Amino acid sequence: MVELDKSANQSTQMAFLIMETMAEIGEPVALSDLARRLEIPKPRTFRFLKTLLAMGYVQQDEETERYRLSLKLFHLGQSIADRTGLLSEARPLMVKLRDAVKLTTTLSIIETQGTRVIDIVRVESPVEIVTRPGSVLDFHASAQGKLVLAFGDQKAWKIVRDGPRKRWTGATITDLDELSRLVELAHQRGWADAPGEYLHGVSALSAPIFDVTNRMIATVTLAGPLADIGVPPKQHLIEAVTATAKAISSNLGSTEFSR
DSSP: OOOOOTTSOHHHHHHHHHHHHHHHHOSOBOHHHHHHHHTSOHHHHHHHHHHHHHHTSEEEOTTTOOEEEOTHHHHHHHHHHHHHTHHHHHHHHHHHHHHHHTSEEEEEEEOSSEEEEEEEEOOOOSSOOOOOTTOEEESTTSHHHHHHHHHSOTHHHHHHHHSOOOOOSTTOOOOHHHHHHHHHHHHHHTOEEOTTSSSTTEEEEEEEEEOTTSOEEEEEEEEEEHHHHTTTTOHHHHHHHHHHHHHHHHHTTOOTTTO
8 A cells, every 4th residue: 555644634635546546547447446556445435435426436337337437537537637738739749740740749747756648639540549638657667757857847857866766667777877878868869768668569759848937847758669760760750759849848938059
């Protein structure tokens, strides 16, 4: 079971932990399976679910009795992102990028434990990109995370060093020296990739987005089959994703790329 912060309200922490776990699962879940995943008793899990149901954050299927998150969280997240102008500026350029290179395009923001996907513009592909809005990607195992380690708050490095560094696939980078080398390379290049590091057979190519204070706040990412993105990534894809990131940053008032 995840250890809760004893200095803060534990019921509130548990409610949010339940919602985050349900988001990670990504599909309707039975009470027993959720309790097992959380490593807490079923009666306690049920009490929290009952509260979340009453507040409209969780819904229950009458036939299967399984629980799923409602769209209320999605709308909250969108209202926050829209307030910064990030989504409204990024979305049209993400669609343009998707149409130009025929690859799924995602937008992710930085959180304490990783990067959270907040928008996806999909393209039909033989290899399904199963990442969903709301998914949190580890710093060490994603192209987005490497960029946070390269350009973002150094607190992210502490999270990575303290671990654990989960090995999602055989290609996941868990060695700190190798990760440091790749992060330095990402800083020099202005982009990062993660071939097969988070999902088997899938690669990601990301570029950083900066705000009006020239602080990194997000990433724009191309995701698709390894063969389509390439190892190393194909040059026209690098140029396309970095140009999109620069355009979004510029629209947000950043001068990071004009210095």
